[in-house]
Amino acid sequence: xxxxxxxxxxxxxxxxxxxxxxxxxxxxxxxxxxxxxxxxxxxxxxxxxxxxxxxxxxxxxxxxxxxxxxxxxxxxxxxxxxxxxxxxxxxxxxxxxxxxxxxxxxxxxxxxxxxxxxxxxxxxxxxxxxxxxxxxxxxxxxxxxxxxxxxxxxxxxxxxxxxxxxxxxxxxxxxxxxxxxxxxxxxxxxxxxxxxxxxxxxxxxxxxxxxxxxxxxxxxxxxxxxxxxxxxxxxxxxxxxxxxxxxxxxxxxxxxxxxxxxxxxxxxxxxxxxxxxxxxxxxxxxxxxxxxxxxxxxxxxxxxxxxxxxxxxxxxxxxxxxxxxxxxxxxxxxxxxxxxxxxxxxxxxxxxxxxxxxxxxxxxxxxxxxxxxxxxxxxxxxxxxxxxxxxxxxxxxxxxxxxxxxxxxxxxxxxxxxxxxxxxxxxxxxxxxxx
Numbered sequence: 001x002x003x004x005x006x007x008x009x010x011x012x013x014x015x016x017x018x019x020x021x022x023x024x025x026x027x028x029x030x031x032x033x034x035x036x037x038x039x040x041x042x043x044x045x046x047x048x049x050x051x052x053x054x055x056x057x058x059x060x061x062x063x064x065x066x067x068x069x070x071x072x073x074x075x076x077x078x079x080x081x082x083x084x085x086x087x088x089x090x091x092x093x094x095x096x097x098x099x100x101x102x103x104x105x106x107x108x109x110x111x112x113x114x115x116x117x118x119x120x121x122x123x124x125x126x127x128x129x130x131x132x133x134x135x136x137x138x139x140x141x142x143x144x145x146x147x148x149x150x151x152x153x154x155x156x157x158x159x160x161x162x163x164x165x166x167x168x169x170x171x172x173x174x175x176x177x178x179x180x181x182x183x184x185x186x187x188x189x190x191x192x193x194x195x196x197x198x199x200x201x202x203x204x205x206x207x208x209x210x211x212x213x214x215x216x217x218x219x220x221x222x223x224x225x226x227x228x229x230x231x232x233x234x235x236x237x238x239x240x241x242x243x244x245x246x247x248x249x250x251x252x253x254x255x256x257x258x259x260x261x262x263x264x265x266x267x268x269x270x271x272x273x274x275x276x277x278x279x280x281x282x283x284x285x286x287x288x289x290x291x292x293x294x295x296x297x298x299x300x301x302x303x304x305x306x307x308x309x310x311x312x313x314x315x316x317x318x319x320x321x322x323x324x325x326x327x328x329x330x331x332x333x334x335x336x337x338x339x340x341x342x343x344x345x346x347x348x349x350x351x352x353x354x355x356x357x358x359x360x361x362x363x364x365x366x367x368x369x370x371x372x373x374x375x376x377x378x379x380x381x382x383x384x385x386x387x388x389x390x391x392x393x394x395x396x397x398x399x400x401x402x403x404x405x406x407x408x409x410x411x412x413x414x415x416x417x418x419x420x421x422x423x424x425x426x427x428x429x430x431x432x433x434x435x
Contacts, residue, residue, distance in 0.1 A: 011076070011084050018088040021075055024064075025095045033057045045163045046101075053101055059165030062096035069093065100383050101163035102355045104172050110161060111178060111189040113151035118191035119179075122233050153187040155180075171390065179241035190238060192269055196291075198234075198242045199262070201225055203293045213295065214256040218243050248392060259296040261389070263316050266291050271321065271347035278324070279345040281307045288316075310337030312345065312375075318388075319350040319378040322368060333372050333423040350379055357383055358434070361417045365432035372427050377410045384409035 026034070033041035033056055041057040044064070052064040073090040111118075116125065151157065162169055178189045190198075205224045206216060222239040240253070246262050247255035270287050271279075279287075281304060289301050300306055300316055307315060309323035309332050324346060325331060325338040332338055348367055354360045357380070364371065364379055386406035391399045414420070418430035 011086055014077075014079075014085040014087050017086055021088045021090070023073070023075075023090060023093040025093060027096060029058075029060075030056055030096075043165075045160070047161055050163065053099060053163040054096060055163065055165045057165070059168040061099050061101055061163060061165075063099040065095045065097050067093050067095045100355050103162055103164045103168060104175075104351050105355075106162050107158065107169070107172050107178075108176070108189070110151060110153045110157060111176070111187060114153060114186070114188060116188075118194075119188040119235075119238065120191045120194045121197075122235055152184070154185055155187075158187065171387075174241070174244050175389075177241045177245040179235070179237040181235075182237055190241060192272075195242055195245070196266070196269070198238060199246060200293060202239070202242065203257075203295060207295065215250060216243060216247070216255050216257065218253045218255065257296065258392075259298045260316060262296050263288065263292060263298060263301065264320070267317055268320060268349065271349070276347060279321075279347075280326075281340045281343045281345060284345050304340045307340040307343060308337050309343045310335070312343070313378050317345060319382070321345040321347050322371075322375060322379075324368070330423075333370070333427045333429050334425045335427070348379070350382055353379065355383065357413045358417055361413060362432065362434045365418075365434065370429050370431050372423075372429050373407075373411060373414065374427075376414070376430065377407055380410040380413060381406040 030042065042054055044052055044054050046053050054062045054064055056062070069091055075087045075090065076084050077087055079085050119125075158169060159166075164172070173187060176189050177195065178187050180187050202216070202221055202225070205211075205221060205228065206213060209224060211220075218240045219236070221243070222234060222236045225234045225239065243255040243257075246265065247257050250256050267284075267288055270284065270291065285301055285304060285307065289297070292298075292301065309325060312318075312321070312323040322345075323332065323338070324344045326342040326344060327338060337343075346367070348364075353363055360380065360383065364376060381403075384406035386402055388399075391402055394402075414430050417432070417434055419433045420428050420430050423429050
């Protein structure tokens, strides 16, 4: 055998041939990250029972898929004397397929296994036991792959079992919301009822102290709450987590309350309180207005005319509920839609839906047989990488570009898994083509 220069090459097998190597496909983006930051740019995460997922430095996730080849591939290298050695023979490679793991569901599962349950205030906390239940380094697994009965969610446990990058993991923890207990280093979910109670205390203190809603200092707020409570009972970490959940950051530890975030959270609690009940718009708005803090009432809640079926996809319940009609359902797919007085809201939280496009669309078509593109996109955009809250501080052009890209991806799934017909008004309406 000769090389390109005509020099004769002598091949020999390495000691221990074939050695254990795998070939991994790299995208240009991943290759650039490796060249820039080294091996630390990539990490494989998940449990032994999970399909392996590779997470890059930008929090993109890829499923590792084995692809078999019809031709043999030989991996060669030069030995210490410069001679070529055969190191291994390969019949398969690892390919990368973009994926969207069930990050929130896994985080909620791990947090839910804390023996103390969700955090409901320091006064409800019992003395913590010394026993760690074997969970600081790993979750003790059952044969079916589920976690142990009791598990404390440390950073180490979350990193091992949640198939996401650190930034995305922190966003999910903030959205729940959850906080990292300063004394124990363990993450705790905040009980929804306590979360709203603490928010009301914060807002009541803001009124009493005449602080601006646009610049609440977490340390100052916590000190005031502790003073009012007689010196204790309020955890700074919990205060900071609640402020972060309902605000945008305007500086280190300083937050500006966002009324729409509060309204969306309360809307979710209103829906959750009565399960799958269909809500007439008037009843839903009355329940939401009655629960909203008075200084955070927003225009959308005061104007029922904004809640006709055509407006629901862009309303406060975007990705949380869909509309149906008390009258002729064909009006749903006209330009004007159904007026608010004849619109029903059906709870359907995106976080409860499957995290794979085909399975999610199947579930959506089971809930409702016919969807317009504008109705169904809010329930698909998270799979297409669109996060409205994450983009709040971006300029309008960046938000529009991200929304357009997500809509394009969602429409491609609708064309693949749905049958499109045009309504009399020209609106594209989709039914399932899935069996």
